[in-house]
Amino acid sequence: MTDGLKQFRITPEEFRVFSEFLERSCGIVLAEHKQYLVQSRLSKIMSENTFSDLKALVSALQRPGANQLKEKVIDAMTTNETLWFRDIHPYDILKNRLLPELHTEQKKKKIRIWSAACSTGQEPYSLSMVIDEFKKANLGAFGLGEEIIATDISSSALQQARSGRYEMLALGRGLDKDRLMKHFSENADGSWTISPALKSRVRFQSINLLGQYSAMGQFDIIFCRNVLIYFSADVKTEILRKMRRQLNTGGYLILGASESLPGLSDCYKMIHCRPGIIYQAI
Incomplete structure (x- = not known):
């Protein structure tokens, strides 16, 4: 001490x-x-x-x-506890259900995903890897591109995230060796840097979830995982209503494994994916 x-x-x-x-x-x-x-x-x-x-x-x-x-x-x-591909099933749902749906339905606009409370970048970069792997398996998908807006209130976390540089200890928390070798390059000091292609898809910015989000534009998917548990019930409800306004109708909200919607049936429809639950904007 x-x-x-x-x-x-x-x-x-x-x-x-x-x-x-x-x-x-x-x-x-x-x-x-x-x-x-x-x-x-x-x-x-x-x-x-x-x-x-x-x-x-x-x-x-x-x-x-x-x-x-x-x-x-x-x-x-601010809690900056985070993992690569945390809980895995949200990323499987993205790969096997949401991206194929967007590929089929949206031909004439950029795909937009919001990673809220992104901490040091593991979630948005995990999302970028899934998109990259989907595009390689589905040539020509998302011809107008994809954009991941990653936000957090912590300036130090965002600084780390923007660098795209991680120590091996952090990489070992959820990232398998195949993805490490495929998407990162090793630096002289033993740290690793994410590839420019994955990094270019992600834009980081400072956002306080108590504030307004309208300037961020509309999204097809919002990942807001493992942050609402720190808020009061009233604040959580307010945040989720504001997020609904930023989601395209038919878009999807993905919460953390221990989080749920508090009586917002006028905004979202629950969808069971087995495993996992997602919420569709109505």
Whole structure:
């Protein structure tokens, strides 16, 4: 434990005020027993800014011109846990059902997919691999191209994602050797960089899911996986309604394995794929 962390104590009132700030800023809801998480993730910021307690940090966040500090705090509190081809079946559904359907139905426009809360890029690059493999098996598919918009609130995660460069430890989490050799090149320092062809299909940008998405345009598919679990029920419902407005009618929403739609039958229709569930915009 660092010296900064030893001096960092949280009272119940400080935790409450900080939790309200975090939910107001990015939607994340902290359970009451998560004080240890705040301590571990904010200890570096507390030490660098010589804050003696969480109250001092919250006070600083509320001052004018605190945007940079606010960004650092949100960045530290954002979960960047991610895998390549996480849960696998969403990618099988994309390959075996959704891409063939889009190939058949859409001849005159670019295919657009949104990877929401993309973290360090594993999900959008996994999607790009699936598209690449589908196109090689179906010559002439998607003649007008494909675009994956990958968004996150974490600036450090987006910086990593844009680089397309990963250590072997990160690549070992869900990426098989065949895809590694096919889609990556090894660097002198032992890291690996994703191929320019896959990278060119993906565009990263900063998006707070509490904000508006209308400027992003319309999508055929939205992947929003393993992020809604951190939001309150009301915020989750609001986000899913806003996402419906960005989905083409008949387009698809793919959520995480433990996530579901909270009574949005006027927006989406549940489709069982066995394995996996997807939601079609109605």
